[in-house]
Amino acid sequence: MEEQVLEDHRAVFQESIRWLEDEKVLLEMTEEVDYDVDSYATQLEQILDQKIDILTELRDKVKSFRSSLQEEEQASKQINPKRPRALL
Secondary structure, three states: OHHHHHHHHHHHHHHHHHHHHHHHHHHHHOOOOOOOHHHHHHHHHHHHHHHHHHHHHHHHHHHHHHHHHHHHHHHHHHHOOOOOOOOO
16 A cells, blocks of 8 residues: 555656646736636636545545554554563
8 A cells, every 4th residue: 555655646746747837828828918718717627626636536545544554553552562561
């Protein structure tokens, strides 16, 4: 699961670079005197929807990964409980 989280994080990072480039183009479009506001809004909404979907999926995987780490930690504590020190 760790490898999948790392791989997905790298993919989201690369996608973020593309989003920045797309958003830069959109913002540059708004500098035109007579730009297509509907096209701008539609494209921005598509980018935002994609970001939300992808980031939500990554967040869910990270939460699941953290949960499995906590379960492993609990199992480890049950297998190797701390023994009280002997009184001298």
